[in-house]
Amino acid sequence: MSTIIECMGVGKSFSGKSAVGDLSFQIEKGEVVALLGPNGAGKSTTIQMLLGLLEPSTGRIIISGQNPKSKAVRERIGVMLQEVRVLDTVTVKEILQLVRGYYPRPLSMEQLTKLTGLDETSLNMRTEKLSGGQKQRVSFALALAGNPDMLFLDEPTTGMDATARKIFWKSIRELAERGTTIVFTTHYLEEVEYAATRVLMVNHGELIEDGSPEMLKKKLVMQRVSFLTDEVYRPETFQGLGASDIRVDGKKVTILTGDADHLLKVLYALDLEISEVTVSRGTLKEAYSQLTDSQEAS
Ligand SMILES: Nc1ncnc2c1ncn2[C@@H]1O[C@H](COP(=O)(O)OP(=O)(O)OP(=O)(O)O)[C@@H](O)[C@H]1O
Ligand SMILES: [Mg+2]
Numbered sequence: 001m002s003t004i005i006e007c008m009g010v011g012k013s014f015s016g017k018s019a020v021g022d023l024s025f026q027i028e029k030g031e032v033v034a035l036l037g038p039n040g041a042g043k044s045t046t047i048q049m050l051l052g053l054l055e056p057s058t059g060r061i062i063i064s065g066q067n068p069k070s071k072a073v074r075e076r077i078g079v080m081l082q083e084v085r086v087l088d089t090v091t092v093k094e095i096l097q098l099v100r101g102y103y104p105r106p107l108s109m110e111q112l113t114k115l116t117g118l119d120e121t122s123l124n125m126r127t128e129k130l131s132g133g134q135k136q137r138v139s140f141a142l143a144l145a146g147n148p149d150m151l152f153l154d155e156p157t158t159g160m161d162a163t164a165r166k167i168f169w170k171s172i173r174e175l176a177e178r179g180t181t182i183v184f185t186t187h188y189l190e191e192v193e194y195a196a197t198r199v200l201m202v203n204h205g206e207l208i209e210d211g212s213p214e215m216l217k218k219k220l221v222m223q224r225v226s227f228l229t230d231e232v233y234r235p236e237t238f239q240g241l242g243a244s245d246i247r248v249d250g251k252k253v254t255i256l257t258g259d260a261d262h263l264l265k266v267l268y269a270l271d272l273e274i275s276e277v278t279v280s281r282g283t284l285k286e287a288y289s290q291l292t293d294s295q296e297a298s
Contacts, residue, residue: 004029004181010059012045019045020205032182034196042205043185044082047154078148080139080156088128092138103146116141117167132159153184169195189285223260227277
């Protein structure tokens with residue numbers, strides 16, 4: 001693997017107020033990285049700095065060994081920003097042709113329409129007449145026009161309907177398989193689970209977690225152990241199990257724990273009559289709330 005994006009001690013303040021603290025991370029070629037965090041966490045600010053659109057107040061960003069502003073880097077990058085603005089008064093086809101013309105090795109119109117799901121009708125429409133979701137598709141097409149090997153996508157699916165989102169993420173996976181490095185933000189955690197190979201979680205402009213979606217889930221999410229028992233439930237029965245929450249519903253006992261292996265060992269040692277033991281893990285969504293909540297609390 002080779003490092004393609006380096007972010008070294010990067011911070012950004014607006015009028016003396018810190019939006020991004022002291023971010024350091026490296027991204028390898030071919031990674032699909034989700035920047036995750038609540039509103040105002042600093043995700044868009046970070047993306048704009050990676051793109052050279054905002055100058056960091058501190059630290060340094062290197063892309064492919066160069067300044068993000070350099071022409072060589074820009075030619076290899078595709079971008080969807082959170083605020084979509086496309087040229088009015090021209091048709092979608094015209095603007096795509098125009099932008100393709102800026103790049104040495106653009107994608108063909110055919111590839112672009114296939115990857116973005118833009119149909120002939122939309123292609124012949126003037127951009128100002130497009131709906132929000134259609135604009136997002138055009139914005140995606142514009143990002144892909146130059147056949148980029150890096151994509152920066154800030155909340156790319158906002159405003160897209162279910163079909164458009166599906167086409168979008170399928171194409172993202174296809175691009176990832178071809179080796180495109182992708183950095184995206186989203187508030188839809190199912191998108192993270194579907195597409196990301198790595199999650200950078202930010203809160204208050206600081207990196208609070210860095211790992212695969214799976215790893216994060218494992219690390220953060222409580223496991224749920226449940227079973228049926230005829231025993232009369234007494235709280236002290238389950239003491240010392242390392243449970244953080246116990247719920248009893250008739251014969252069914254559900255215990256939340258950070259360490260299901262340990263809990264099961266202790267449970268079996270108690271020699272209770274239990275059956276239908278299941279262990280399940282929560283979702284990334286729960287992990288995310290857990291993390292940002294614990295941050296708010298601290
Ligand atoms: N141009 C600006 N001038 C002043 N403050 C700004 C500017 N851009 C961003 N900020 C502030 O920086 C912080 C981070 O904003 P940013 O847009 O990066 O958050 P975000 O993580 O992208 O949030 P969201 O999920 O809502 O898109 C916020 O407190 C915001 O108010
Ligand atoms: Mg944002």
